[in-house]
Amino acid sequence: MITLFWCPQTRASRILWLLEEMDQPFEVRMIDIRKPEARAAPDFVAASPMGKVPALMDSGGQGVVRLADSAAIALYLADRYPSAGLAPPVEDPSRGDYLYWMTFTPGVIEPAMMERFNNWEVSRATSGWGNFDAMIEVLERGLERGPWLLGERFSAADVLVGSSVYFMKAFGVLPDSAALQAYCERCLARPAYQIALGRDAELEA
Numbered sequence: 001m002i003t004l005f006w007c008p009q010t011r012a013s014r015i016l017w018l019l020e021e022m023d024q025p026f027e028v029r030m031i032d033i034r035k036p037e038a039r040a041a042p043d044f045v046a047a048s049p050m051g052k053v054p055a056l057m058d059s060g061g062q063g064v065v066r067l068a069d070s071a072a073i074a075l076y077l078a079d080r081y082p083s084a085g086l087a088p089p090v091e092d093p094s095r096g097d098y099l100y101w102m103t104f105t106p107g108v109i110e111p112a113m114m115e116r117f118n119n120w121e122v123s124r125a126t127s128g129w130g131n132f133d134a135m136i137e138v139l140e141r142g143l144e145r146g147p148w149l150l151g152e153r154f155s156a157a158d159v160l161v162g163s164s165v166y167f168m169k170a171f172g173v174l175p176d177s178a179a180l181q182a183y184c185e186r187c188l189a190r191p192a193y194q195i196a197l198g199r200d201a202e203l204e205a
Contacts, residue, residue, distance in 0.1 A: 002026035002077075005044050005055040007033050008204035011070050012054035014163035016200055018074055018156060020192035022084040024060075028203060031055075070160060071106050078156040086156040094150050101142065101149045101157035108135050109164045116173050132173075139165075140179045147186055154190075162187035 004019060006012040006028045019026045031053060032038040039051040048055035048068035055068040058080070065080075067073060078087035088094045107128070112135040115122055124131045130138075139161070148154045149161060165184045168174040174181070187193055 001059055003043075003057040003059075004028050005031045005047060005053050005057070006203065007031055007053045008200065010053050011163075013196065013200045014070055014159055015054040015056070015073050015077075017163060017193050017196035018077060018086070018159045020196045020199075021086060021156075021159065021190075022077065022081055024081050024084075028199075030203065069106070071103055074156045074160055075102055086154075086159075088150070088153075088155070094153070097150060098155055098157055101155075101161055104139075104157075105160040105164045108138070109161070109168075113164075113168065113171075113173060117171075136175055136177065136180070140177060143179050143183055146179075146183070158187065162193075 002019065002024055004012065004015055004026060006016065007030065010033070016028070029044075031041065031044050033051060033053055039045070043057055043066075044055060045051075047057050047066035050068065052068060054070055054073055056066070056073045056076070058065040058076075061080070065076070067076060075087075078084070082089070088098050108130070111127075111129040112132040114120070115129075116132045122131050124134050129135060142149055145151045149157050162183065165174065165180055166187060169181075169184055174184075
């Protein structure tokens with residue numbers, strides 16, 4: 001059984017979306033990461049040493065797998081359960097693009113968002129994520145062959161990046177970009193994302 005450690009208004013919502021795109025049973029366990037006693041739950045500590053969500057525990061194989069961080073979880077789930085078709089196989093030439101976009105959210109989008117929120121002045125040439133404007137430019141180019149990051153194929157990378165674009169829109173930092181607005185709408189139109197957003201709101205209530 002897959003267990004998602006979840007907390008409202010966190011990055012855990014994107015893994016809820018990913019799980020809804022899959023054909024595997026799962027349960028959601030509420031962890032209020034704002035309370036020290038909740039973060040001390042043994043199963044959660046074992047899965048998430050940093051005390052952050054999302055975190056995951058999967059007891060469906062030969063042993064129990066525990067891990068945290070959106071990108072790590074998404075990489076694990078897409079490869080562990082290939083029947084969902086959310087990741088190209090290792091021998092597929094598109095695997096390189098897939099891995100690039102799978103790490104784009106934690107490596108580029110999220111630092112760039114913090115740059116924008118905090119009004120940091122960063123060097124596009126020397127900062128690991130470039131800067132906010134560079135992030136937007138690369139993302140727009142990545143969607144040119146669309147509708148998804150791998151062209152016609154929807155993948156786990158779209159869950160990570162698409163949810164990040166949605167977060168940027170929700171927080172008011174998404175530029176006036178027709179390409180990114182349309183991409184966000186395509187993501188929101190997916191039934192699994194609608195189910196996840198509804199379930200997220202229901203669990204929060």
